[in-house]
Amino acid sequence: MDVLVIGAGVCGLTTGICLAEAGLSVTIRTAAPPERTTSVAAGALWGLVRVGPPDRVLDWGRTGLEVMSKLAAEPGTGVRMASGREVSRTPMEPHYWTELLPGLRLCDPSELPDGFTSGWHYTAPLATMPVYLGYLRARFEQAGGRLEVAPVRSLAELAGLAPVVVNCAGVYARDLVPDPEVRPVRGQVVIVANPGLEEFFINKDEEPPWITYMFPHGEEVLLGGTNDEGNWDTEPQPFIAERIVAHCAAIDPRLRGATILGHRVGLRPYRPEVRLESEPFGDGVLWHNYGHGGAGISLSWGCAAAIAAGVAGQLSSRATRRAGAMARYASWQSSAISAQSGSRSSRTPTQPRPPTYGGRKNRSGADAVSSACAPGGAAHHRCGNCWSWWPSAHRVTKELLSRTNQVGAPWLSRSVTSGRARQIARIRSARSAAILSLRSGRRVGGHHPAPPGVVIVCPPLS
Numbered sequence: 001m002d003v004l005v006i007g008a009g010v011c012g013l014t015t016g017i018c019l020a021e022a023g024l025s026v027t028i029r030t031a032a033p034p035e036r037t038t039s040v041a042a043g044a045l046w047g048l049v050r051v052g053p054p055d056r057v058l059d060w061g062r063t064g065l066e067v068m069s070k071l072a073a074e075p076g077t078g079v080r081m082a083s084g085r086e087v088s089r090t091p092m093e094p095h096y097w098t099e100l101l102p103g104l105r106l107c108d109p110s111e112l113p114d115g116f117t118s119g120w121h122y123t124a125p126l127a128t129m130p131v132y133l134g135y136l137r138a139r140f141e142q143a144g145g146r147l148e149v150a151p152v153r154s155l156a157e158l159a160g161l162a163p164v165v166v167n168c169a170g171v172y173a174r175d176l177v178p179d180p181e182v183r184p185v186r187g188q189v190v191i192v193a194n195p196g197l198e199e200f201f202i203n204k205d206e207e208p209p210w211i212t213y214m215f216p217h218g219e220e221v222l223l224g225g226t227n228d229e230g231n232w233d234t235e236p237q238p239f240i241a242e243r244i245v246a247h248c249a250a251i252d253p254r255l256r257g258a259t260i261l262g263h264r265v266g267l268r269p270y271r272p273e274v275r276l277e278s279e280p281f282g283d284g285v286l287w288h289n290y291g292h293g294g295a296g297i298s299l300s301w302g303c304a305a306a307i308a309a310g311v312a313g314q315l316s317s318r319a320t321r322r323a324g325a326m327a328r329y330a331s332w333q334s335s336a337i338s339a340q341s342g343s344r345s346s347r348t349p350t351q352p353r354p355p356t357y358g359g360r361k362n363r364s365g366a367d368a369v370s371s372a373c374a375p376g377g378a379a380h381h382r383c384g385n386c387w388s389w390w391p392s393a394h395r396v397t398k399e400l401l402s403r404t405n406q407v408g409a410p411w412l413s414r415s416v417t418s419g420r421a422r423q424i425a426r427i428r429s430a431r432s433a434a435i436l437s438l439r440s441g442r443r444v445g446g447h448h449p450a451p452p453g454v455v456i457v458c459p460p461l462s
């Protein structure tokens with residue numbers, strides 16, 4: 001396993017997808033399956049609500065807007081482009097992030113319900129979360145990812161399981177990290193049969209914790225809701241549900257007497273700023289990706305992409321060190337062979353010692369790598385780092401196989417021609433920046449200890 005992701009909400013799944021589609025071996029470990037997370041309770045309209053800091057949020061949100069707008073054009077994703085209004089009873093300017101929405105315009109007074117004085121109309125991606133989470137999970141698993149339902153009791157228990165761990169625990173990061181800055185903002189919603197609503201409607205100027213919104217999702221409408229700070233209750237409360245329906249029906253009379261289909265509750269993981277950063281974790285790296293408040297659906301792709309880029313850099317520098325160990329293995333083999341004058345089976349006192357892999361001793365491998373890549377080494381790749389930019393998946397395979405012959409390590413050819421070749425094919429079809437990591441320490445056949453690993457980073461294929 002290259003990466004272990006904690007959490008299968010929208011942040012864990014999108015992070016898992018970005019890493020798995022880049023060719024990494026990824027496992028998601030989650031206390032609850034996707035359909036029982038906070039994410040499933042979301043509205044879920046693109047918008048940067050209750051989240052900071054504004055500059056980073058705008059960047060991540062822009063990526064989210066792009067990706068979700070594309071998903072809206074694909075069948076089966078649960079995402080569509082929806083139009084609607086956000087209104088207020090007091091004069092209000094559109095939020096700073098609406099600058100990213102091309103179709104934004106101020107409402108004409110005739111478009112406002114009775115009692116409202118300002119509002120704006122826009123179009124943005126809207127996700128039907130049960131469908132969208134199902135799509136994300138399937139896409140993650142299609143990319144080779146594994147999802148395990150098993151709670152993580154402490155971060156310490158994960159040390160050494162994977163070189164990279166990503167914490168997408170949402171509000172539960174408060175105890176897991178621990179991080180007292182994260183706190184829940186409880187949201188309750190009601191799902192009713194759709195009496196004919198087509199546009200969304202949002203009014204945020206109710207008395208806290210109330211907020212009124214209606215998000216049509218085909219045959220259903222999601223009615224909200226609440227913003228209840230510090231409340232950890234995940235059970236729907238009937239008196240809240242009644243009041244939500246009454247507030248919405250007062251604005252749109254078509255909702256009076258609408259058939260109630262279900263109730264959902266989620267705990268928005270509020271934090272003054274999203275925590276997206278890495279820290280050392282044993283021999284590896286721990287990434288944090290939580291605290292997305294009321295905007296996790298909108299930010300998840302941007303944050304996932306930032307993590308994938310960071311992890312690529314971290315694994316490739318780790319690979320450089322490991323490739324050093326592998327090169328020492330190769331040069332030890334060839335010098336051992338030439339010193340043996342016939343027999344390869346025994347080492348005389350004059351022969352070099354075989355290198356050890358993965359331990360601290362091997363971390364400064366740059367010189368050994370350069371000498372192994374010198375004339376006579378693997379001819380086609382760029383020297384110095386022992387990992388290369390490859391123009392195509394086909395050449396990756398060929399190159400690895402030719403290297404295999406040189407270092408005499410049959411494990412490599414078997415790895416490449418079995419499961420890893422399929423990953424290469426996927427990388428090619430995904431046309432994405434890809435990382436191929438051959439696992440460390442695997443033994444294929446009794447006499448061939450696998451060198452600790454190789455990482456190849458492919459540029460986006462054109």
Ligand SMILES: Cc1cc2nc3c(=O)[nH]c(=O)nc-3n(C[C@H](O)[C@H](O)[C@H](O)COP(=O)(O)OP(=O)(O)OC[C@H]3O[C@@H](n4cnc5c(N)ncnc54)[C@H](O)[C@@H]3O)c2cc1C
Binds near residue numbers: 011012171224290295
């Ligand atoms: C009513 C409501 C409406 C919303 N509307 C919108 C909206 O319109 N637009 C928008 O962008 N956002 C919206 N949000 C916010 C959005 O839903 C959240 O920001 C987002 O779901 C957070 O996702 P997450 O993956 O970080 O957390 P979660 O969905 O809470 O997932 C956390 C995951 O971590 C797992 N986990 C936690 N602790 C552990 C552990 N110890 N071991 C293993 N696994 C663990 C959980 O089981 C879960 O799988 C809304 C939220 C609510 C409640």
